[in-house]
Amino acid sequence: MPVPDTRITVFYDGACPRCIRDRENYERLDPEADEHQVVWFDITGQAQTLRELGIDPQKALTELHIRTADGRILSELDAYRVLLARIPRYRWLGHLLGWPLIRPLASRLYRWLVIRRL
DSSP states (O other), X not given: OOOOOOOEEEEEOTTOHHHHHHHHHHHHHOTTHHHHTEEEEEOTTXXXXXXXXXXXXXXXHHSOEXXXXXXXXXXXXXXXXXXXHTSGGGHHHHHHTTSTTHHHHHHHHHXXXXXXXX
16 A cells, blocks of 8 residues: 655745744754655745745735645645644644634734844
8 A cells, every 4th residue: 555645745935034044943943844844945046836836926025825645735824733743743723723722823923023123
């Protein structure tokens, strides 16, 4: 039986020091990142590629985007939930963020943090 493809592609801004730190932090937290096949794609200078994937290049600078193994593009909180679910000790947080009462609050907090960071 073939092993299912679980690769995800994380789109990040390689010109952004904070984004680079976020990537490094994720790689430290997920000791099995290679096993999970997390592919990091630097969006710097890749506006056309992003458009071809259905990602607004401007939004890619302000929101986390990932592409799942089946080709779906997820952003913001949905993208973070997928990333967190791949880290054994943070898996519970990924599930918690999807709960109906928690999700809207977490989404507002996410947007506030992005605006504050920018």
